[in-house]
Amino acid sequence: MPMNLTLALGLVAGMLGVTTDSLPETETQRLMQSVDFRGTVSRVLYFGPETELISRSQLDVPDSTLADFQEVFASAPYFGAFAISKSGGYGYSVGVNSAEAARAIAMAECLNANSSCLIFAELHPVGYQGVGPGEIVLTTEVADLFFNPGKRPPYIAMAFSHDGAYSLNWGYESPAAAQAAALADCETYRINHLANLEDMPCLVLPLR
Numbered sequence: 423m424p425m426n427l428t429l430a431l432g433l434v435a436g437m438l439g440v441t442t443d444s445l446p447e448t449e450t451q452r453l454m455q456s457v458d459f460r461g462t463v464s465r466v467l468y469f470g471p472e473t474e475l476i477s478r479s480q481l482d483v484p485d486s487t488l489a490d491f492q493e494v495f496a497s498a499p500y501f502g503a504f505a506i507s508k509s510g511g512y513g514y515s516v517g518v519n520s521a522e523a524a525r526a527i528a529m530a531e532c533l534n535a536n537s538s539c540l541i542f543a544e545l546h547p548v549g550y551q552g553v554g555p556g557e558i559v560l561t562t563e564v565a566d567l568f569f570n571p572g573k574r575p576p577y578i579a580m581a582f583s584h585d586g587a588y589s590l591n592w593g594y595e596s597p598a599a600a601q602a603a604a605l606a607d608c609e610t611y612r613i614n615h616l617a618n619l620e621d622m623p624c625l626v627l628p629l630r
Contacts, residue, residue, distance in 0.1 A: 449478055449479070449540070449541070453478070453525055453541055459522075459523065459583075459584045459620060459621065459622040459623070460621075460623055460625070461555070461556065461625075462556060462625065463556060463557075463558045463582075463625055463626075463627055463628060464556035464557070464628065465556055465557045465558070465628075466557075466558055466559075466560060466565070466568055466569075466627065466628070467553065467557055467558070467559045468559075468565055468569065469500075469547035469548070469549060469550060469559060469565075470547065470548065470562075471499070471562045472547065472548040473497075473498075473499060473500045473545050473546070473547060473548065474500075474545070474546050474547070474548045474550070475496050475543060475544075475545060476543060476544045476545070476546055477542075477543050478540075478541045478542060478543055478544060479506070479540060479541070479542045479543070481506065481542065491504070491543075495514055495516065495543070495545075496543075496545075498516035498517070498545060499516060499517050499545070499561060499562060499563075500517075500545045500546055500547045500550075500561065500562075501515075501516075501517075501518045501519065501520055501521050501523070501524040501544070501545060501546065501547075501559075501561070502514065502515055502516035502517070502518065502524050502528075502544065502545030503515055503518075503521075503524040503525045503527070503528035503529075503541055503543070503544045503545070504528060504541070504542045504543045504544070505525075505528040505529045505531070505532035505533075505539045505540065505541055505542060506532065506539060506540060506542040507532055507536035507537070507538055507539045507540075508538065509536055511532060511535050511536040511539075512532055512539075512542070513527075513528050513529070513530070513531025513532035513533075513534065513539070514528050514531070515527035515528045515531070515585075515586075516545065517561050517563075517586050518561070518584065518585060518586045519558065519559070519560050519561055519564065519582055519583065519584050519585070519586055519588075520553075520558065520559065520584045521544065521546060521550070521552075522584065523583075523584030523585050523586075523622055524544065524545070525541055525544070526619060526620055526622075527585060527613060527616070527619060528541065529541070529618075530616040530617075530618040530619035531616060533618050534616065534617075534618070547559065558582075558627075560582065560588075561586065564582060564588050567580065567588075567590050568580060568627060568629070571590065571592075571629060575592060575593045576592070576593075576594075576600075577592070577593075577594045577595070577596055577597045577599065577600040578590070578591065578592035578593075578594075578600055578629060579591050579592075579594070579597065579600035579601040579603070579604040579626060579629070580604055580626070580627045580629055581601070581604035581605045581607070581608040581624045581625060581626050581627065582608065582624065582625060582627055583608060583609075583611075583612050583622045583623065583624045583625070584622040585612055585613045585619075585622045586613070587608050587609075587611035587612045587613070587624065588608055588611075588624075589603075589604045589605075589607035589608040589611070589624070590604065591603045591604040591607060601626050604624075604626065605624050605626065608624035609623070609624050612624065
């Protein structure tokens with residue numbers, strides 16, 4: 423009987439106290455350059471589980487809320503991004519399959535309730551320097567499944583979305599059937615409640 427394993431990693435929005443009269447947007451505008459989330463994946467890069475917190479803004483954050491930021495975001499798994507508005511609203515994403523998607527999700531979540539937001543911080547794997555055309559870095563959990571799919575009956579397929587959703591399916595009568603099932607399952611777990619978020623469809627991963 424065909425089997426599947428799926429997961430969607432969520433995001434959270436809330437309030438963070440900030441003391442600033444304006445938001446410098448230059449760095450955020452550079453980070454938010456257009457990205458193609460539909461491109462075919464030709465190579466999966468592997469990083470270990472260690473995560474690096476990268477500051478993208480020097481906004482003056484009160485100690486009490488900075489402590490909360492450290493607790494709920496700074497220790498989360500990569501990829502992640504924390505977006506903030508000058509009014510105190512914020513949105514963040516964690517456990518996402520690319521830095522670009524993490525930024526886009528965090529910004530879309532923040533802009534759901536605020537007129538202007540910027541990227542405050544990010545979570546990257548240690549040693550990450552970006553990816554080339556067709557390359558992708560998966561979260562640790564998804565990478566473990568990709569590189570160690572186990573002894574499952576053929577045919578097997580795996581699909582993922584940059585937003586963190588994925589599906590691993592096995593036991594199908596053909597590669598095409600397995601891929602179709604993986605894509606269909608993955609699509610049901612994508613983030614779809616953010617009007618400002620660019621479409622991040624599920625893509626088939628090239629299993630080794």
